[in-house]
């Protein structure tokens with residue numbers, strides 16, 4: 355469980371930080387006013403990261419930072435002034451970063467930095483460099499940012515590691531390496547993994563500025579020129595990873611339905627094809643189409659907002675009951691599920707259990723109970739294309755509606771089959 359500690363003695367600053375933390379950090383955050391209070395909290399909880407004010411009434415000389423370091427808590431420092439001596443002192447102590455308290459944006463920067471650090475925890479980064487000293491230095495700085503670091507001593511080894519491990523999210527690559535240089539590596543890996551899956555930072559030695567532009571052209575997101583200051587390294591890595599995260603969020607939003615956050619029709623088609631191809635030999639792919647009964651009446655009786663709420667609640671019930679399945683809202687009050695099960699009868703059993711659960715579940719909107727039931731059409735997918743299976747499941751759904759609703763029907767009537775394409 356991740357947890358954050360923020361130590362700040364100014365009432366006004368703490369208020370701003372509380373507001374920003376509620377907005378950006380989706381985990382438990384504890385606030386302390388003093389070194390004493392921070393020390394008590396540290397005894398009670400394990401903290402993933404801390405944001406601390408350098409000067410506190412009971413700790414005027416950065417004692418709180420020493421306490422954090424002693425307790426092995428990765429720490430970001432807030433300070434109202436910084437000079438070269440203080441900067442070096444903090445870097446030597448192992449502080450992740452320092453933030454100057456000079457405007458509202460700096461507090462936002464600090465909180466976003468904490469959010470990124472929390473996301474970093476456990477994320478994999480690959481450092482490709484033939485110099486062990488250089489690798490060690492970067493590894494140390496990346497581990498400070500809570501990344502899990504892997505190493506490669508040449509381009510070929512790095513390419514192999516990246517090809518076999520999709521969980522590596524960032525590659526830091528030197529230019530001059532044996533077997534395969536940084537350009538070739540960036541070019542080769544970009545063919546396989548796009549900018550939404552992997553971020554690349556190229557590294558080149560001083561006096562070779564032209565290499566930087568070339569790195570970007572070969573697919574790197576950013577570059578660093580050696581030697582670099584730890585702050586620059588941190589900023590570039592964090593910024594690059596923030597971009598990767600944002601691209602991921604945009605891509606995810608494009609695949610989801612705005613109301614229920616389930617996948618949308620287009621994404622369902624894309625993924626269902628893959629799910630069919632990857633179905634294990636001992637399993638059967640089954641498609642289920644589910645439609646809320648008399649949904650128009652729900653809208654007409656309780657209002658459109660109540661209808662929306664029913665859609666959202668039903669979506670969370672679906673996700674809760676079928677956590678492993680591909681689920682999408684494919685139309686107004688229509689949903690589709692791909693199940694990989696032992697046989698068709700298992701799918702019928704599971705869907706009937708769900709149908710029964712929904713008809714007995716208490717849906718409430720503005721303190722009013724709303725009766726909800728669903729009809730479900732099921733079709734096994736063996737041979738026909740997904741498009742055909744959708745039509746078959748739709749026919750079965752139509753049957754379920756025709757037979758009085760609140761029931762499950764299986765597609766059986768081959769005479770109604772549309773020929774496979």
Ligand SMILES: Nc1nc2c(ncn2[C@@H]2O[C@H](COP(=O)(O)OP(=O)(O)OP(=O)(O)O)[C@@H](O)[C@H]2O)c(=O)[nH]1
Nearest residue numbers: 645646647648649650651653658659661662686687
């Ligand atoms: N609240 C809400 N209503 C929607 C949404 N999308 C579609 N609808 C409504 O869903 C209703 C679907 O009505 P019908 O197709 O007549 O189906 P039904 O009333 O559920 O009847 P049966 O399916 O035959 O049981 C329409 O009134 C649409 O306006 C939505 O996003 N929110």
